[in-house]
Amino acid sequence: MTSEKKDIRALSKEELRDFFVSIGDKAFRGNQVYEWLWSKGSHSFEDMTNISKETRAHLKSSFAINHIKVDNFQKSDDGTIKNAVKLFDDLVVESVLIPTKSRTTACVSSQVGCSLDCKFCATARLKRMRNLNPDEIYDQVVCIHKESLLYHNRPLSNIVFMGMGEPLMNYKNVLLSIEKITSDEGLGMSPKRITVSTSGVPKMIKKLADDEVKFNLAVSLHSAIQETREQIMPFAKSFVLDDLRESLEYWYDKTNRVITYEYIVWDGINDQEVDIKALVKFCKYVPCKVNLIEYNPIDDGEFQQANNTAIDMYIEYLEANRIPVTVRRSRGKDIDAACGQLANKQ
C-alpha cells in the first residue's frame, strides 16, 4: 500500500530529536524512538512501550514506518537464497544470499531497475524506476542476515552492492545505508567487509575518495579498449576510460586501497590477445586485482561466454604480470539469482 505519511525511518537521530522538541516534548524521546526503529527493528508504534500512549498516537498520525516485505523467497540447490522484496509503494527489488565455505555474502540492490544500459545485463532492460531509500537498502541486509542465521547457522560476513542498480547513481542513499550498516545502532559491521561495485562513474569515484569512505571499490571493467567498452556498455561514451583511469588513480592516492576489476570474457568480443594486453596495461595504472566472472546468459544468445582457452590466456598473461586474478563461479543460477540475472521475473 502506498503511504501518504512521511517515513519516520527517513529521519536521522538529530531530526527525530528536533521533532520531539518541536512538539514540546524532550529531545531524548527522539533517542528512544530511534532505538526502537533501528536497534530493535520495530515496525509498529504500538511496540514503543516506554513512550506514552498519547505520544504514540501522535506519531502514528504524523508518520508511517515503511519497511520491506519478502514477497518471494527462493532457495537454490547450492544454498543461495534469493528474496524478491516488496517496497512500500509495491515496487519490487531482489537481493541474494551467497554462502561459501568461509563466507556468507549479501548481494543487495541500490535502485529499482538501473540507470545504465549494459547490453549483457538483465536489470538494464528494466530501466530505472527510482532510487532506493537508505532504509530500504539497510532492510535487505538485515533480512539476509536473519536468513543466514536461520538457514546457514552463521551471521552475515560480507556485503556487495552488486544487485540491481548503479550504486553511484544513488550515491547519498547508498552511503547513508552503509553508515547504518556499520553503526552500532545498526549491524555494527566493518566497512572492510563491504564492497560497492560500479560500472565506472568517474566523478562519483572521486567523490568517494574525497568523502574518505572506508569500504572497498569494485569496477565492472569488461574491456580496457574504449570502442569495445562503448559497444557493450553504451554509457561509456560519456564516461570514457581515460577519465575512469584518472578517477581510479585519484581513489588510490587518497585511500591506498586496491581496486577490484570485474571482467567477463565473451566470445568474439574481448577474447583476443589485444584485449588481454589492453587489460594488463590498464591494470598497471593502479594497484588492483582482477575477478573473471562467469557470464550468465540472459536471453537470445547475443553474448556468449568465451571458451576456456581464452580465459586461460587471460589468467596466464595477468599472472605473468603479477596481477592477482581470481575466477568467480556463478551461484544460484537455477533460481536466476546470479550476477546480471536479477530482473523481477516473478
Ligand code: SAH
Ligand atoms: N551497476 C553495478 C552493480 C550491479 S551489476 C556494476 O555495474 O558494477 C554487478 C556485476 O554483475 C557487475 O560486474 C556486472 O557487470 C555483472 N553482470 C551484469 N550482467 C551480468 C551477466 N549477465 N552475467 C554475469 N555478470 C553480469
